[in-house]
Amino acid sequence: MGPRPPVSGARRALLAAGGALAVGPWLAGCERAPAEVAGGWVGADAARGHALRDGRLPRADASSARRCSVAIVGAGVAGLAAARALRHAGIDDFRVFELEDAAGGNARAHTMGGMRCPLGAHYLPLPGPEAREVAELLHELGVARSEAGRTVYEERHLCHAPQERVFVPSVQADATAPGRWHEGLLPLEGAGTGTLAQLRRFAAEVGTLQRALSFAMPTLRSRWSAGLAALDAQTFAAWLSARGYDDARLLAYLDYSCRDDYGAGLGLVSAWAGIHYFASRHGFHAPGDDDAEPADAVLTWPEGNAWLSERLARGLDDRLQTAALLTRITPARHEVALEVWNARAARPERWQARQVVVCVPLFIAARLIDAPPAALADVAPRLAYAPWLVSNLQLHAPLLDRPGPPPAWDNVIAGSPALGYVDAMHQSLRPVPGPTVLTHYWALGGQSRAELNAQRARLLAAPWAAWRDAVLADLLPAHPDLPQRLARIDSMRYGHAMIVPTPGLRGDAALAALGTAQGRLHFAHADLSAGSVFEEAYTRGTLAGQAVAQTLGGDPTSRRST
Ligand SMILES: Cc1cc2nc3c(=O)[nH]c(=O)nc-3n(C[C@H](O)[C@H](O)[C@H](O)COP(=O)(O)OP(=O)(O)OC[C@H]3O[C@@H](n4cnc5c(N)ncnc54)[C@H](O)[C@@H]3O)c2cc1C
Numbered sequence: 001m002g003p004r005p006p007v008s009g010a011r012r013a014l015l016a017a018g019g020a021l022a023v024g025p026w027l028a029g030c031e032r033a034p035a036e037v038a039g040g041w042v043g044a045d046a047a048r049g050h051a052l053r054d055g056r057l058p059r060a061d062a063s064s065a066r067r068c069s070v071a072i073v074g075a076g077v078a079g080l081a082a083a084r085a086l087r088h089a090g091i092d093d094f095r096v097f098e099l100e101d102a103a104g105g106n107a108r109a110h111t112m113g114g115m116r117c118p119l120g121a122h123y124l125p126l127p128g129p130e131a132r133e134v135a136e137l138l139h140e141l142g143v144a145r146s147e148a149g150r151t152v153y154e155e156r157h158l159c160h161a162p163q164e165r166v167f168v169p170s171v172q173a174d175a176t177a178p179g180r181w182h183e184g185l186l187p188l189e190g191a192g193t194g195t196l197a198q199l200r201r202f203a204a205e206v207g208t209l210q211r212a213l214s215f216a217m218p219t220l221r222s223r224w225s226a227g228l229a230a231l232d233a234q235t236f237a238a239w240l241s242a243r244g245y246d247d248a249r250l251l252a253y254l255d256y257s258c259r260d261d262y263g264a265g266l267g268l269v270s271a272w273a274g275i276h277y278f279a280s281r282h283g284f285h286a287p288g289d290d291d292a293e294p295a296d297a298v299l300t301w302p303e304g305n306a307w308l309s310e311r312l313a314r315g316l317d318d319r320l321q322t323a324a325l326l327t328r329i330t331p332a333r334h335e336v337a338l339e340v341w342n343a344r345a346a347r348p349e350r351w352q353a354r355q356v357v358v359c360v361p362l363f364i365a366a367r368l369i370d371a372p373p374a375a376l377a378d379v380a381p382r383l384a385y386a387p388w389l390v391s392n393l394q395l396h397a398p399l400l401d402r403p404g405p406p407p408a409w410d411n412v413i414a415g416s417p418a419l420g421y422v423d424a425m426h427q428s429l430r431p432v433p434g435p436t437v438l439t440h441y442w443a444l445g446g447q448s449r450a451e452l453n454a455q456r457a458r459l460l461a462a463p464w465a466a467w468r469d470a471v472l473a474d475l476l477p478a479h480p481d482l483p484q485r486l487a488r489i490d491s492m493r494y495g496h497a498m499i500v501p502t503p504g505l506r507g508d509a510a511l512a513a514l515g516t517a518q519g520r521l522h523f524a525h526a527d528l529s530a531g532s533v534f535e536e537a538y539t540r541g542t543l544a545g546q547a548v549a550q551t552l553g554g555d556p557t558s559r560r561s562t
Contacts, residue, residue: 037472037483041464042110043119043492048099048325048343052367057327057341060348063261069180070094070548071338071353073326073368076105077305077534078541079359080312081133083319083544091552094314095104095351097324097340103313107534108488109306112394117424117437119390119492124534125281125298127154130221131535135541141311143299152334154194159300159429164410166420167402167478176223177520178478185285185412186253197262198247199286205243206275206284215279218539219529220515222280228272232507235247236274237447241265256412260419262531263386264452264500266443273501273531300409304439305534324349329521330355330370336520355520355548359541361385361496362514362527373521375513382505383527385496387456391471393421393440394487400434406432410479418442418474440471452500460492467491498532506530515540522548 018333049059067277070086072079086094101513102108105121105467135151138144143157166187169179182189188196204380208232209215214223222228231239236258245251254274255265259276262269278284299308302384313320321342338351356366366380410425418440425436432531444455459467469516475482505511513529514523524544529536 012481020112032293034191037468037486037489039468039489041493043100043108043322043496045100047321047344050502051341052325052327052364055327057081057325058348059339060350061131061326062350064339065337065350065352067091067352068095069353069552070355070357071336071351072096072339072357072359073329074098074105074359074525075103075313075320075322076525077309077312077537079103079105079357080309081358081504081538081541082522082524082545082548083138083316084312085542086549087315089546089549090458091318091549092320095353097338098320098322100326101322103316103322104306104309105461106532107305107309109310110392110492111304112437112488112490113396113435115394115435115437116306117392118306118422120304120388120494120497121306121390121534122304122422122439123159123298123300124305125296125307127428127535128217128281130216131218131539134535135540137308137312137538138299141289151462153297153299156427157299157301157408159298159409162405162408163298164412165405165408166412166414168414169477178402180402181411181478183405184287185410186249186258188288191249195249196286196288197433198245198250198447202245202250203284203286204505205342206278208273210279211284213279215276215282217533218535219276219280219506219531220536220539220543228508231275232270232505233270233503234472235503236269236271236488239271239274240266244551245397254413256419259443259445260441262445262500263388263443263498264384265447267447268449268452268502269501270503271505272506276501276506276531286361294384299421300427302427304422308534325414326360326368328370329368331356331520334342353520355522355551357522357524357541357548359524359544359545361499361525362523363496365523365525369402369521373511373514375516375518376523379508379510379514382502382508384445384449384452384500384502386443386452386498386500388444388460388493388494388497389442389467389491391440391442391468391491392424392439392474393471393489393491394435394484395438395485396435396487397485398436400483401477402480406450411438413474413478416474418471421475440475442471442474445495449469449502456495460495464491499527499530501530517547517551 015390059352072082075096083096110117110119144151144153164185165181166185167181170177213227214395216222258266258269323343325341327341330337336356340349342349368374410422421438421440445452522544524540526532526537
């Protein structure tokens with residue numbers, strides 16, 4: 001084993017906080033799990049992705065090329081938003097190519113026992129003033145409406161109370177005192193005055209930064225400045241340590257927030273990202289303070305953000321080609337050549353387009369494009385992507401509950417290396433609980449690039465049953481009756497789920513350069529924002545679609561109904 005990096009004060013406190021950094025009790029406690037719970041890997045065709053990486057697919061004859069004005073590569077949220085912008089501008093001669101069997105990317109859904117559940121993204125915070133495109137979409141979809149100058153959201157799409165709770169296992173867990181649930185994600189029971197003082201100091205500091213610097217969601221609407229660059233230059237852990245933040249509860253909560261939004265902990269993400277998480281939205285409020293605001297409202301659906309992506313994909317008809325793997329993009333003077341592997345027909349295709357919107361992660365774009373733009377070649381080696389595991393647990397009956405507040409939409413287990421679970425039936429208005437699906441999230445980015453790479457290797461190498469057992473072991477302290485209620489577990493593993501905002505990335509000049517057209521190529525993916533959330537992907541896709549429409553002479557503002 002090589003030398004270990006020095007452990008900062010912040011990191012030391014976090015380690016002491018109870019294993020939030022470690023991958024945890026790998027398979028520990030599994031003797032209590034049922035020997036065989038059915039299920040398996042779902043959601044991604046690994047063979048297709050590997051075929052692209054290995055470059056072993058046949059190529060189509062150039063003479064058979066078909067034409068379209070615009071090719072959109074990737075039908076995640078950004079690609080679907082680009083298609084919507086083109087249609088609004090009256091441009092219909094486009095084609096969307098998507099590797100998987102369904103559109104949506106990280107915002108796709110799954111179905112178990114007739115119940116829909118997310119395979120990835122599961123909520124959208126209410127858009128703030130800078131997320132204009134998202135707000136417009138929500139109005140168009142009937143999620144929001146204007147009343148007397150105010151935006152009103154449809155109740156059924158707002159997360160119903162209770163929104164979140166956390167299970168704190170007792171220190172000497174035994175059958176008589178196993179631990180209990182608490183409201184919110186940062187319970188203060190048993191906290192000393194030192195904890196509260198640090199929470200208040202952090203809240204004040206976030207407020208000061210929020211007023212002094214430009215934090216925005218989406219971040220492309222921020223005015224970049226020396227102050228933001230200084231935050232971006234260091235890890236969040238280093239920034240916290242330098243300011244004397246060493247309270248275990250605060251650090252564990254901040255680490256949880258980073259893993260939840262960025263897929264990696266505060267040792268790997270930048271201080272810009274750590275502060276942006278709060279400052280671009282609702283700020284940070286110390287629980288228990290008089291001015292503490294209730295948890296911010298979010299929009300959610302049983303199938304998560306697939307509710308949105310499925311509506312974005314409606315009406316695309318045969319302009320959306322799924323199971324279509326882009327294998328090469330070759331820009332030329334007058335057109336761009338695209339080589340596509342049609343996985344359904346098991347044959348290669350060739351297309352020519354005047355403009356191309358590249359909506360795949362940038363590390364994939366760098367592999368696809370012949371002679372990639374200099375900015376892409378420059379930034380690609382610096383990008384880090386967090387691996388994630390998402391497990392959907394189908395229950396044939398509701399779980400018994402530990403003491404404390406009742407089941408919430410978001411249920412977190414303190415000290416767990418994972419992120420807890422959301423309940424797909426939480427939004428149902430049924431009078432008594434019944435069968436449901438719990439979606440368990442596990443971000444595996446860790447605290448360093450080495451840890452991230454090791455966890456990805458483990459995610460991809462370990463058999464499904466090993467991860468099933470690890471997920472069960474994670475949940476058993478809070479839900480010992482889980483094995484008796486469990487019908488099936490379907491798991492989705494993402495080797496490269498989301499970009500990690502590592503130090504320097506948000507202010508990276510090459511990354512910023514990709515925000516403007518590179519010849520006939522327009523890049524649109526959450527990666528460009530150094531952070532993957534719906535608002536970033538959707539805004540990038542919309543702006544790229546509008547830019548293409550302008551280039552082609554369409555009217556990006558015509559708002560033709562689609
Ligand atoms: C587990 C998980 C949970 C998340 N939870 C939330 C959440 O609750 N709220 C939130 O706002 N965000 C969440 N996110 C972030 C989410 O990534 C973004 O919200 C958004 O969906 C990203 O969209 P995108 O279009 O930028 O990228 P992607 O979703 O990565 O879309 C890229 C698309 O390109 C396709 N593609 C790749 N290679 C090729 C190829 N060679 N040819 C053709 N197609 C290709 C992919 O299949 C994919 O469909 C979550 C992400 C993950 C992984």
